[in-house]
Amino acid sequence: FNKSQKQYKVVGTAQGNYTALQQKIMAAAKSRNLPTIAQTTYTTVPDYVKNGFISPLDQYMLKGDDKMSSSDLKDIYPAFLSSSKYQGKYYSVPFSKSTRILFYNEALMKKYNIAKPTSWEDIKKDADKLKADGIAAIGFDKSFDMEFEGLARQAGNPLVSADPLKANLDSKKTLTAANFIMDMVNSGEAKTAGEDIYGDKNFTAGKTLFYAGSSAGITNMKQNAPKDFKWGTMPLPSYKGKKATELAGNDIVLFKSASSDKQKGAWAFMKYLLSEKETSKWAQLTGYVPLRKSAVKSADFKKYLSANPTSQAAVDSLGFGFQSTAFIGFSEYRNDLLNAVDAMLTKHEKPDQALKTLQGQTETIIKTNK
Template identity: 70%
Template sequence: MKKTVWGKSLLGISALALGLTLAGCSTGKTADKSTSDKKVTITFWHGMNGPYAKALDSIIKDFNGSQDKYVVKGTAQGDYTALQQKIMAGAKSKSLPTISQTTYTTVPDYVKNGFITPLDPYMIDGADKLSASDLKDIYPAFISSSKYQGKYYSIPFSKSTRIMYYNKTLMDQLGVKMPKSWEDIQAMAPALKAKGVMAVGFDKSFDMELEGLARQAGNALVATKGKSFQANLNTKQTLEATHFIWDMIQKGEAKTAGEDIYGDKAFTSGKTLFYVGSSAGVSHMKTGAPKDLDWGTMPLPTYKGKSATELAGNDIVMFKSASTDQQKGAWAFMKFLMSKKETIKWAEATGYVPLRKSAVQDADFQAFLKKDPTSEASVKSLPGGFQSTAFIGFTEYRNNLLSAVDAMLTKSETPEKAMGDLQTKTKQIIKDNN
């Protein structure tokens, strides 16, 4: 269950799968278009499990009861990796649902293969469109990543931020003050190591923290350049950011989770003082941390004087194979998910963040944050949130990024070697596909 919500290291699917030729897949029709009472059925594939699936089922029930034209039927497809594999298989066999969760970074590949449809006829031009104030109310990083080649192909849904967890019990014992910057953590690390505690823990891969530090240093790992893209994997800024983390790990002042996948175990057992993870993991921390552990959350520290946090999670796309009536119903459901009331309900139940500024400012949600301060860090991080640059071949690039980090951790490759090789591979992916 836990694998469905923590970070994005589990979101990659093979480049081979994304490269499948899917000619003609957009002509198929989704089965089960209506129920016996003549309501149009909207089939919805998702990767939610456990309490997250329960929360989503509740929202689906809300929508189905709010009108009498459509009925949404949600189906969990396993974890995110299994979901992406089923989407590709469904496209090939012409058996796609009406809509599905997916990462926004898969959109370029889906558009290339021709099986998702733009949302503009409903979202921007339709009778039930989002108003200008709606678009302004949704956090810019969320709405901007929904757009590809000038058209909206997805809507944001289950979104999280990277945050820092701190062990207040251990901080008090060690006499450590709350850090404001990554440089503060680096400075306190040697003294903590001498006392048998590592300063900070990461998940199995530190790729998201690397990207965050690079952004804070003023450098996107892959940036938009005109109508194409530019790889910045071995620039001075990127290598400095990589060394910042890698050097601490080499010195035994920081650690990755290894086979534990997530760094919460080392954190809750007192092996690390701080832990960088997903805000969606707060609910797991509440149930998994020892009852006598006094822990809290904070936005990620600054680096070189700047704040930034990578936004992760999933969007929702609509497939061309759906009928016109299904597409209309799917849009009605999508708009419902983005409404202030429902995005607040989703955030409170799951630990994902609200999509709208007005939702965060809502008096009831603010009251919720006062009762549950561990959820505050995620919403405080939103103004500095960013998302990776999406491009055709992103999944292949991301898998290569994870391999580069793994090579630094397990094969003793230096940042210069691992990131240099990644630069070469990424430039070739961009050249071949964009």
């Protein structure tokens, strides 16, 4: 960006991880020393708006000389654009995004004569062929919260609905999804990563046939899987006849404290990152997904996919991607959600009890922040 024009200069500062980034932003806000822009998960936007940290982007994004055209906006995948909006205004732009995908072990599929699953129900059936040899059909990360949210959506409701804001954590449909996963875990058909945090170790060690993980983990898999380990990727299968995959990653926000000139420069940089050429380039260099449909269709990206076929599944998943409903107090809710999953896994709490507790906690968060 700095080489592409002479008017603005972006100076980047890196933080180690999401948590460190969040702590840095909150500390900078207290000391009134915020940068012009920052990466953040879109779920922090409601809290930032409540605290008066960030400016809506509409005045730059939808108006003025440097706005985005309607064809630009239509070109960005709808799930990315809709999660940038809060209370009818754009407060962020998408940047580093990943999808949940299914990794598969080619040798085990061949050995046990197992085809690529089209549904989660198929995976459950495949488990019978593997049980005697102590192999789980599917591996999850330490927490299966993202797969759980996907299955709940496929069963018929989001964990938290957006309009009006409503918790559905103890609904019949949510419970169906939780029971489906926990039945597989309890029977040994599914395996969680435990202290490993991510399920790739169990997967590359041949302890699970499939692994439901982030497309952002493909680069890591290429680097760390044994050289003779043959694996592939595919979109997550359907459940109850519907497809869904949770999208994750960072957006970019603009802080209110920045001067007018810096805000204009920040928007120029955001728009540059959203361009077809740059989102394709960023995806190829990082393993994240392109934000635009035109970038996915570009000759350059098609060439990249033919050389890196394991990246195809993430792109194929974008059409049915979703993002969690963001609301004030989301980080507290997410901690409660992770605790509920942990209670089911390690404390052997029944799903209906764990989700009843989570429903109460979430209702309190929503009510407190009205």
